[in-house]
Amino acid sequence: MKRYLQVVWAVLWKDLRIELRTKDIFTSMAVFAVLALMIFNFAFELRVPDKTMVIPGVLWVTITFSGVLGLGRAFISEKDRGSMAGLLLAPVDRSAIYFGKMLASLIFILVMEVFLLPLMVIFFNANFISLPLLLVLFLGTLGFAAVGTVFSGLAVNTRTREVLLPVLLFPVMLPVLMAGIRATIGFMEGDALADMMKWVNLLIFFDLLYLVVAYMTFDFVVEE
Amino acid sequence: MSLSRRLLQILNFAALVAMLIAVYAALVLAPDAINVDPSIRPAQRIIYFHVPSAWSSMLAFFVAFIASILYLITKHIRWDIWARAASELGIAFTVAAIISGSLWAKPAWNTYWTWDPRLTTYTIVLLLYIAYFMLRGAIDEPGRRARMAAVYGIFAFLSVPLTFMSIRWWNTIHPVIVDAPENTNKFGLGPNMMNAFMITNIAFIILFVTLLANRISLGWAEERMDALKERLNF
Numbered sequence: 001m002k003r004y005l006q007v008v009w010a011v012l013w014k015d016l017r018i019e020l021r022t023k024d025i026f027t028s029m030a031v032f033a034v035l036a037l038m039i040f041n042f043a044f045e046l047r048v049p050d051k052t053m054v055i056p057g058v059l060w061v062t063i064t065f066s067g068v069l070g071l072g073r074a075f076i077s078e079k080d081r082g083s084m085a086g087l088l089l090a091p092v093d094r095s096a097i098y099f100g101k102m103l104a105s106l107i108f109i110l111v112m113e114v115f116l117l118p119l120m121v122i123f124f125n126a127n128f129i130s131l132p133l134l135l136v137l138f139l140g141t142l143g144f145a146a147v148g149t150v151f152s153g154l155a156v157n158t159r160t161r162e163v164l165l166p167v168l169l170f171p172v173m174l175p176v177l178m179a180g181i182r183a184t185i186g187f188m189e190g191d192a193l194a195d196m197m198k199w200v201n202l203l204i205f206f207d208l209l210y211l212v213v214a215y216m217t218f219d220f221v222v223e224e
Numbered sequence: 225m226s227l228s229r230r231l232l233q234i235l236n237f238a239a240l241v242a243m244l245i246a247v248y249a250a251l252v253l254a255p256d257a258i259n260v261d262p263s264i265r266p267a268q269r270i271i272y273f274h275v276p277s278a279w280s281s282m283l284a285f286f287v288a289f290i291a292s293i294l295y296l297i298t299k300h301i302r303w304d305i306w307a308r309a310a311s312e313l314g315i316a317f318t319v320a321a322i323i324s325g326s327l328w329a330k331p332a333w334n335t336y337w338t339w340d341p342r343l344t345t346y347t348i349v350l351l352l353y354i355a356y357f358m359l360r361g362a363i364d365e366p367g368r369r370a371r372m373a374a375v376y377g378i379f380a381f382l383s384v385p386l387t388f389m390s391i392r393w394w395n396t397i398h399p400v401i402v403d404a405p406e407n408t409n410k411f412g413l414g415p416n417m418m419n420a421f422m423i424t425n426i427a428f429i430i431l432f433v434t435l436l437a438n439r440i441s442l443g444w445a446e447e448r449m450d451a452l453k454e455r456l457n458f
Contacts, residue, residue: 147379154372158362168359168376171352172383175390182394198393206386213382217375220296 007092011100012107018077019108025070029112033066037116037123052126056184059120060177063141066116067109068169071148072155072162074105079156088222098149098218105152106145113137132193133184139203140180146210147172153221179203232437239434246272246427254420263331270328272420276428277321278346283432284314285349285381292377295370304370305443307377308360311353313435318350341391348387352380366450 019025040058041051048054078084087097121127148169155165179199186196193200250272257268288310295303325343326336337343359376363369 150375150379154359154376157368157372158359159364160358160362164355164358164362167355171348171355171387172379174348175383175386178390178394202386202390202393209382209386210379213378217296217378220371220375223371 004093004096007090007096008099008103011087011097012103015074015101015104016107019104024077025073025108026111029066029070029108030115032069033062033112033116034119036062036065037119041123052124052128052188055120055124055126055128055188056181058124059116059184060140060180062116063109063113063137064144064170064173064177065166066112067141067144068148068166070108070112071105071145071152071169072165074101074149074152075156076152076161084222085224088224094219094222095215097222098214102145102149102214105149106142109141109145110138113141128184128188130187132196133187135193136180136183136187136196136200136203139200139207140176143176143203143207143210144173146207146214150214150218150221153218157221175202175206179206228441232441235430235434235437239431242427242430246276246424249420249423249427253423254417257417260332267328267331270324272424274321274324274328275421276425277317277324279425280428280432281314281317281321281349283429284310284317284436285353285384287436288314288377289381292374292381295374296378301366301370301447304374305440305447307374309436309439309443311356311377312439313432315350315353315357316435317432318346318353322346322350339395341388341395344391345384345388349384352383356380 037058040054040062044051044054044058075084078087088094090097117129121129148165151165151168151172155161155168158164179202183196183199186199250269254269254272256265260268288307291303291306291310294300295307322343325346329338330336356373356376360369360373363372
């Protein structure tokens with residue numbers, strides 16, 4: 001078990017270090033998120049009576065669209081540098097590679113969210129951030145990274161690569177998006193966490209289910 | 225070979241007979257639905273096409289799911305052929321269910337489309353399996369394609385109940401569900417209507433099995449053709 005965690009940590013730390021040096025993923029996700037906020041601002045400006053009404057939708061759509069950019073890189077960079085073979089040759093459990101990669105993607109998206117949230121508070125001039133919302137955001141992002149890392153591994157095997165990733169990912173992610181948006185609406189209207197337990201449970205179930213399925217199937221995704 | 229061809233012929237014939245009986249059951253045997261407005265009584269008969277299509281599509285996706293799991297366990301090409309065949313049929317039956325549902329919804333609900341949980345889930349399911357075939361289409365190497373498709377098939381199928389649950393919960397908070405007329409249809413079936421309903425369902429399952437068997441045999445033919453091309457450096 002300790003050895004397993006060491007492998008997970010090694011893969012995670014490798015990805016974090018690459019990111020700390022190049023800042024490729026974070027920069028593209030963050031810039032894209034700001035762009036998305038701008039576009040949403042103009043898209044809703046004229047028609048919506050109160051701009052704060054669209055915050056839940058804007059928040060989750062921005063996270064999904066910008067997150068998929070980061071997820072796409074998880075395996076493409078390995079493949080392009082030719083380091084994928086090296087990673088797979090390592091005499092370790094492949095699921096440990098999955099968890100390392102998954103945690104790296106999770107951290108990248110969470111960091112992007114930390115950047116996005118205050119920005120949204122400023123742009124929409126509404127403080128909608130609360131502790132339960134952060135919990136829901138974390139659970140949603142975990143599910144997103146859990147499924148997204150596997151699908152990123154699928155997409156890297158295809159001719160179209162990152163173009164295919166959103167097409168594969170979004171229909172599966174719909175429950176997470178719906179739970180996230182609905183819970184965010186609830187929290188903004190002052191509902192307590194207890195009122196939203198249905199959605200929180202759905203997210204927890206989604207995360208556990210797909211982490212287990214990913215654990216079981218990841219071997220087949222990276223097999224050569 | 226000859227045995228399976230004979231089996232296919234028997235199935236094809238059985239499906240033809242079953243579908244003819246289904247047409248009779250839906251149009252003649254089933255009485256008018258007296259509990260709905262006379263103007264939509266003819267449209268109500270779509271139920272004998274719509275519900276069996278929907279059930280067949282679910283059956284198809286379930287077969288694809290099991291075949292995907294079996295492929296990953298055994299790595300036998302057979303299960304890849306099964307999974308692809310069943311997914312294709314699932315898409316066909318889903319489209320049939322969505323179109324027939326829309327045709328019925330226009331007279332009954334006065335709109336082709338509502339964001340009812342079943343409708344929305346079905347559309348997402350359609351997108352899931354279109355993505356499945358896009359994934360297949362984007363990988364050239366057969367073994368890799370089969371593996372990736374099997375993994376995606378498992379993820380896709382598992383998401384269907386979650387999507388359905390979340391859409392239903394979403395709508396129960398906003399009470400705009402318009403499925404009341406559908407419920408009265410479903411639970412208000414008279415004895416002869418129930419017979420027709422069951423007959424058409426069985427007929428569609430026979431049709432599904434027949435199409436699946438044909439598609440699988442076609443899959444094997446494609447497999448053999450690829451092998452031949454390989455040998456001839458075609």
